[in-house]
Amino acid sequence: MSFAQIKGQQRAVRILQKEIASLSLAGTYLFIGPAGVGKTFTALNFAKALNCKREGIDSCDKCSSCLKIDHLNHPDVQIIKPEKDSLKIEQIRNLKREAAYKLYEGKKRVWIIEEANKFTLEAANSALKIIEEPPPDTIFILISETKREILPTILSRCEIIRFSSLSSEQIREIIINHLPQNLSKISLIMNLSRGSVKKALFLIKEENILKERDNIINKLNRNITIEEIFELVANWKNFDEEQLEEILNMTLFWFRDLLLLKEGEDIELINSDKIEKLKEEEKRYSYFTIRDAINTIEATKNYLKRNVKPKLALENMWLKLKYQNLQ
Ligand SMILES: [Zn+2]
Numbered sequence: 001m002s003f004a005q006i007k008g009q010q011r012a013v014r015i016l017q018k019e020i021a022s023l024s025l026a027g028t029y030l031f032i033g034p035a036g037v038g039k040t041f042t043a044l045n046f047a048k049a050l051n052c053k054r055e056g057i058d059s060c061d062k063c064s065s066c067l068k069i070d071h072l073n074h075p076d077v078q079i080i081k082p083e084k085d086s087l088k089i090e091q092i093r094n095l096k097r098e099a100a101y102k103l104y105e106g107k108k109r110v111w112i113i114e115e116a117n118k119f120t121l122e123a124a125n126s127a128l129k130i131i132e133e134p135p136p137d138t139i140f141i142l143i144s145e146t147k148r149e150i151l152p153t154i155l156s157r158c159e160i161i162r163f164s165s166l167s168s169e170q171i172r173e174i175i176i177n178h179l180p181q182n183l184s185k186i187s188l189i190m191n192l193s194r195g196s197v198k199k200a201l202f203l204i205k206e207e208n209i210l211k212e213r214d215n216i217i218n219k220l221n222r223n224i225t226i227e228e229i230f231e232l233v234a235n236w237k238n239f240d241e242e243q244l245e246e247i248l249n250m251t252l253f254w255f256r257d258l259l260l261l262k263e264g265e266d267i268e269l270i271n272s273d274k275i276e277k278l279k280e281e282e283k284r285y286s287y288f289t290i291r292d293a294i295n296t297i298e299a300t301k302n303y304l305k306r307n308v309k310p311k312l313a314l315e316n317m318w319l320k321l322k323y324q325n326l327q
Contacts, residue, residue: 001070003045003058007174007197008166009038015161016046017057025050025108026159027134030116030142030150033163036196040079040114042163043141044069047077047110050139065106076106082118085305089123092130099135109138116142117149124151132157165195178204184273185210191270192253202242209243212236213250217274220254220321221281229318233311244310245301251321252297258282259290289324296320 003013012031019025031039048059048069059066068074080091095111103109119127131140131154147155166174168190174197175186188210193200203210219232236247253270260269261282271278285293300317304310 001041001045002061003042003049006038006042006045008170009042009163012042012161012163016042017049020046020049020057025139027138028131028140028142028154028158030144030147030155030158030160031163032144032147032160034165034195035145036193036198036200037163037166038197039143039163040112041198043110043112043143044077044079046141047074047108047112050108050110051076051106074106075104076109077112078110079112079114081114084307085118087113087115087119087123089120089126092123092126096126096130099130099138103137107137109135110141111138112141112143114143116144116154117146119151124154128153166197168195171195171197171200175200175204188213188273191272192250194270199246202246206243206246209239209246212247213271216247216251217254217271217277220251221277224318224322226319226322229315229322233314233318236314237311239310241304244304244314248297248301248304252294252301254278255290255293255297258285259287259294262287262290292324293321296324 003017006013029043031043033039045059048061048066049057051065051069051074052059053063053065054060065074069077072079080087080095082088083091099109128151131142134140142150142154142158144150147160171193172186172190175189178201179186179189189200189203192203192210192213215232219228224232236244239247257269257271257278258281260266261278262285266275269275269278296317300313303313
């Protein structure tokens with residue numbers, strides 16, 4: 001992939017390419033915009049263009065440097081993510097240690113910091129100096145959905161590049177490129193990904209997660225036994241954090257749809273292909289039972305982010321849903 005393949009972010013790409021061409025690169029960038037619209041993806045392509053063996057404003061997508069970045073194993077290009085929901089001081093200390101060394105093989109060291117709004121105060125203070133004045137040939141790209149929680153001192157040192165939401169048409173086009181001739185699946189993925197290309201691509205890749213939706217809906221639809229709960233959760237034991245989050249989202253979306261129906265809305269349902277089932281189910285629940293279920297699932301999502309054992313959190317959630325449903 002190269003800049004040329006990025007959809008819907010032409011403005012951001014144009015600015016970055018102009019800076020490559022004029023050699024007027026900032027030390028620190030802040031990529032701001034909604035989740036899943038291609039911020040990290042663009043950052044990686046920026047790193048590719050900067051390090052490509054072929055000089056130019058876009059990468060060749062073929063040289064050893066481009067391929068290494070694609071496989072996330074280029075020693076000079078790194079993605080740093082929050083650990084247990086925050087960017088910690090140890091992570092910044094590691095960066096600073098590495099910054100003292102020369103570049104391994106690339107032309108520019110590019111450090112991409114995802115969810116840059118999640119620095120602990122300690123980590124933010126420690127990062128301040130290096131972000132204000134990165135070492136030569138080092139570029140930081142901070143990624144965030146908003147600039148609200150970013151320290152003003154950091155903010156004042158960044159060049160801000162804005163990313164916009166993609167239209168449903170643009171998202172549909174991207175999905176169709178990956179899933180030709182499967183109209184029902186395309187609409188389902190459109191609905192479940194809710195404007196996030198990243199999610200749409202994830203659901204296309206992880207077919208088993210998509211298949212779990214039917215299983216979840218069927219289990220929510222009847223009086224699930226405790227044994228069935230244990231069995232259901234055991235099926236997910238090898239799922240990672242991202243996969244479990246999607247499982248929880250699918251459970252959440254079902255109740256979200258029920259809530260919409262309860263409020264008399266039947267447009268914009270995520271599970272619109274299951275409208276008959278939803279209407280039937282909606283009669284079984286009170287407004288408050290649906291609200292309680294939503295709160296239970298939201299709380300479980302937070303527990304998982306805080307590293308509570310997934311098995312425990314999920315079993316607990318299903319038990320709660322079971323008893324809440326009986327009210
Ligand atoms: Zn290349």
